[in-house]
Amino acid sequence: MAYLSVLMPVEQAVCLQATLGRDADSLIATGNSGGRTRNQVMVDLLFERGTGQAVASGVPVAVNLVLSDETLLAGGNEPAQLQGYGPVPAGIARQLVADAVSADTEVSLQRVYSCPQSGALMAMESQSRTFPKGLAKLIDLRDRTCRTPWCDAPIRHHDHIRSHDKSGPTSVRNGSGLCEACNYAKEAPGWTARPIQRPGRRHLIDLGTPTGHHYRSIAPPLPTPARHSAAEAVLIAFLRAS
Numbered sequence: 001m002a003y004l005s006v007l008m009p010v011e012q013a014v015c016l017q018a019t020l021g022r023d024a025d026s027l028i029a030t031g032n033s034g035g036r037t038r039n040q041v042m043v044d045l046l047f048e049r050g051t052g053q054a055v056a057s058g059v060p061v062a063v064n065l066v067l068s069d070e071t072l073l074a075g076g077n078e079p080a081q082l083q084g085y086g087p088v089p090a091g092i093a094r095q096l097v098a099d100a101v102s103a104d105t106e107v108s109l110q111r112v113y114s115c116p117q118s119g120a121l122m123a124m125e126s127q128s129r130t131f132p133k134g135l136a137k138l139i140d141l142r143d144r145t146c147r148t149p150w151c152d153a154p155i156r157h158h159d160h161i162r163s164h165d166k167s168g169p170t171s172v173r174n175g176s177g178l179c180e181a182c183n184y185a186k187e188a189p190g191w192t193a194r195p196i197q198r199p200g201r202r203h204l205i206d207l208g209t210p211t212g213h214h215y216r217s218i219a220p221p222l223p224t225p226a227r228h229s230a231a232e233a234v235l236i237a238f239l240r241a242s
Contacts, residue, residue: 002085020045066141067093068223078223083140084154118201131158131175142219143177147205148186149215153179159186161193161205176205176217 008016024041027033033041047053067080071090080093088096131139136158145152155177162168173195178186186193190210198204203219 016046063096064137064141065093065096066223071223072097080223081144083144115200131170135170135172135175138172139175139177142172142203144220145177146179146182147176147217147219148178148182149207149217151179151182153181156180157183159183161195173203 006013020042021038023045024033024038027041028038036044064083065080065088066083067090068076068078070076071078071080071093077090079087079089082088082093139158140155143155146155157178157180159176159178160168160170161174161176164170168174176193185191186207188210190208192206192208194206196204196206196216202221205217207215207217209215
């Protein structure tokens with residue numbers, strides 16, 4: 001289960017709550033609630049009106065689920081990572097994949113290899129100033145949230161740690177996921193940022209502030225792959241509605 005919170009004008013919030021309650025009461029009164037409680041019916045109505053679909057498998061969005069090969073294929077117990085949500089128990093992750101397949105949802109499986117010693121993702125390079133879609137996706141999966149040490153907001157921008165104007169390459173090592181506010185803040189005078197060379201280890205950024213303090217941000221670890229694998233690998237299941 002998960003919570004969805006929305007900040008909106010009070011008039012809209014009251015109107016939404018009253019409308020959902022009214023329509024739920026109507027369905028219950030006419031025997032069309034399917035045996036669900038009033039609150040459950042209200043949630044069903046909110047989902048249907050927000051997505052245009054009655055069930056999640058019909059919604060045309062991608063859900064990125066990152067899990068180790070052992071969790072997916074060998075009944076492992078290590079939690080998976082659901083992008084935009086957080087850790088998911090191994091059994092539920094496997095069930096999400098199974099449900100997507102049985103519901104005839106488009107499912108694709110992509111292997112992402114990491115260093116056997118540290119779990120660091122392999123590099124991807126590009127000469128483009130804008131991070132290509134595949135490289136941006138890799139940064140999202142590596143960083144998960146904004147890489148500023150004191151911030152865990154959702155990633156909104158893919159930033160050159162060493163700026164492109166200063167010959168910073170468009171690469172996974174020189175790229176970081178930042179929220180909008182942190183990306184704009186680091187362009188102000190006095191801020192510095194640089195990637196730290198750590199071959200075969202997790203990605204590290206040194207961030208300097210206008211006060212002269214330095215902070216370090218290390219990418220979170222990936223799920224651990226099967227112990228018998230020759231090279232560590234994690235599997236990303238992309239659940240897409242058909």
